[in-house]
Amino acid sequence: MIRILGLTALSAALVLTIGQPARAVDDELVKAQAGAWLVAPENGAKGCRLTFETRAISGGYAISGAEACAAALPALSKASAWNFTDDGALTIVDAAAKALIRFQQEEGSPWESDAGDPTWLLPALDDVDHVPTVASLAGAWRIQRPDGKPVCDITLTTDKDPDGTAKMSPSGDCASEIGDLKLSLWATEGFGLVMLGNDGSSLSFDMKPDGSFQKSDEEEGEPLLLVRKQGG
Template identity: 70%
Template sequence: MIRSFCLAAASAAFMLAVGQPAAAADDELIKSQAGPWLLAPESGAKGCRLTFETTPATGGYAISGADACATALPTYAKAAAWNFSDDGTLTLFDATQKVVARFQEEEGSPWESEDGDPTWLLPALGDVDHVPTVATLAGTWQIQQPDGKLICNITLSSDTDADGTPKMSSGGDCPADVRDLKLSLWVMEGFGLVMMGIDGSSLSFDMRPDGGFQKSEEEEGEPMVLIRK
């Protein structure tokens, strides 16, 4: 699954680097996070993009393009620098070094703002300007081979179980390796979709710029894509 350019590993690398005299590990970490990012409300509302640079700036490293956030997320339009804290928190600062926002990350999940309405920080994906939600993804989908050959149909529901997790069902045409997973629930993790079975099994997909999904590279077996029917 897309995990913010392996941010869990990057955060671990940072924690190992803290307090060490050599700066090489820190430099590599900063370089690995440089590039375009999407700031987007968890609600699915439109977000905005900014770019993490490696150029030193007051408070850390420069941010460019934040003025594009003036309409969708005006608070972030002031972001001028980014940096990691000793505890692994990712912090955005304005030009006076005032904190604009702090983000924390749990393994397997996107960076999420600490305060206010939940906002995610994700590596930009094509022209996508929002994160998918249960409401926008609910419906019938086809699991296909990369060449378009149908494997089977599944239905993602907006109905939830007692814990609030959305339900799903797979069609009777699904092959044994899919049926055996006993998939019954699904969740979104940023641009990643995880289908979960009643016995702890799972099947993960990563969102593509066109709105479809492809099976995560972390998954074993043959490649699959997920296309809305």
């Protein structure tokens, strides 16, 4: 299901790859990747924010703000540059072009580290410094319209099915657009939450800075919000 791994030393071949001239990477790709990013452990522990720049330096493109990682992810406090590798991975390196962490990305999923402690690389979400977990999200929630009209009350649990996916239970009076999906399982992926039906159906949400969720832009249909019920 979700595979995320963390800080590791890479082979000499990788160091050579990331040390190649930054101009080898398409300028538009670099611009698209530039900006504020959160590096955060999968387990919900505090992460830190890095800013990817478009300025070419030794080892790739400049990183700023690494000093903020000293407490949460000390190894990344030495981050100097970021770059793409020939196999499509993204690496963060120190001033000597030594790889500090390497991320892979599957289509439609966030960047995940590929060795060590499970770690995400996600576009920064305001001042949020950690990712949600199954344990932190478990409880009573409501799917509703942006105007507050209820659509379906659900309960997210930490109980797992035989494959290790957390279970959920919608109430019996859900609107057909939700009830017909027969949602029974759910999972987190970075700042995302996906609900799964036993017939292959799914419904995805993206977290907002206030901890609520909005239906992912990729989903069809009317906009929906997922908000925690008071006392849930």
